[in-house]
Amino acid sequence: MSKVKKRVRPTKEQAQELNRRLDAVVEAGHINDLYCNCELCQALAEQAELMGYRTDSTIKRPSEKWDRRKQEYEKKRQIDAVKMANLAGQGLTSAEIGEKVHRSKSYINKLAKEFDIKIFTKKRGRKPCH
Template sequence: MSKVKKRVRPTKEQAQELNRRLDAVVEAGHTNNLYCDCELCQALAEQAKLMGYRTYSSIKRPSEKWNRRKQEYERKRQIDFVKVANLAGQGLTYAEISEKMHRSKGYINRIAKEFDIKIFTKKER
């Protein structure tokens, strides 16, 4: 069995230093930037590594996989928008559109609201 490295509890001074660096990062406004390489964020990453919260001190760059997935998602939404608009133009209801497209009614509703598509709620006879 392999030994698991036990994390040592940080001292009070180390915890205060980590909180001070975290406050500096928040004041700088870098809370939503996950891959920031400024001095404040790097210092926070090094302090977290020193205390055992991270296994590496440098902030890694994201892979291109996430950008590609986001582009594929946007492309699929645009294709769905065109399909919803065509089916709504034929006078179909939310339920019928969702059944034809094999999507949920909530998803169809979100697309209709986002792109301002008017969909009938009841079938006109």
Template sequence: MSKVKKRVRPTKEQAQEFNRRLDAVIDAGHTNNLYCDCEVCRALAEQAKLMGYRTDSTIKRPSEKWDRRKQVYERKRQIDAAKMANLAGQGLTSAEIGEKMHRSKGYISKLAKEFDIKIFTKKER
């Protein structure tokens, strides 16, 4: 059985230095930027590695996979909006549109608001 390396508790000076660098990152306003490569954020990453909080100090860039997924999602919504506008033009209600498109009524309502599509509430005979 392999032994797990135990993390050593940081000294008081190391903890103070870490908190000082963390305050500098917050003052710079980089709290929501996970992949920042500025000098202040790199110093914090180095300090975190030194204290054993991180396994590597390099800040990795996000993969292109998430951008691609967002583009695919937006494209599907646009296609759904076009289909929905076509069905709404035929006089169908939101429940009937959802049934034909295999989507929920809430999703149909949300898309109708976003793309300003008028859907009839009751079917006119």
């Protein structure tokens, strides 16, 4: 078995330096940019690697595979939403729609909320006596 490198607790000075670099990145406005190669972000990554929070200080772009997967997932969700809307128009409940589309009831309810699809529910209670 290979030994796992134990992370050493950073000193007070290292923690202050990391916070200072993090503040500089926030002031620069690079909060939502995960793959930024500017000097501030690179310095923050190197400091984090020095302290043991990261294993590699170089910031790499992800492969296109994840973008393709995300697009396929969104396409499947849209197809499911169209099928679900057609079945909901026929008056089926979410459990019945889930059986027909081969999806779970919670997934059907989540899609219904997202795409504003009205799903009917069976009426509960006593039957009228007339």
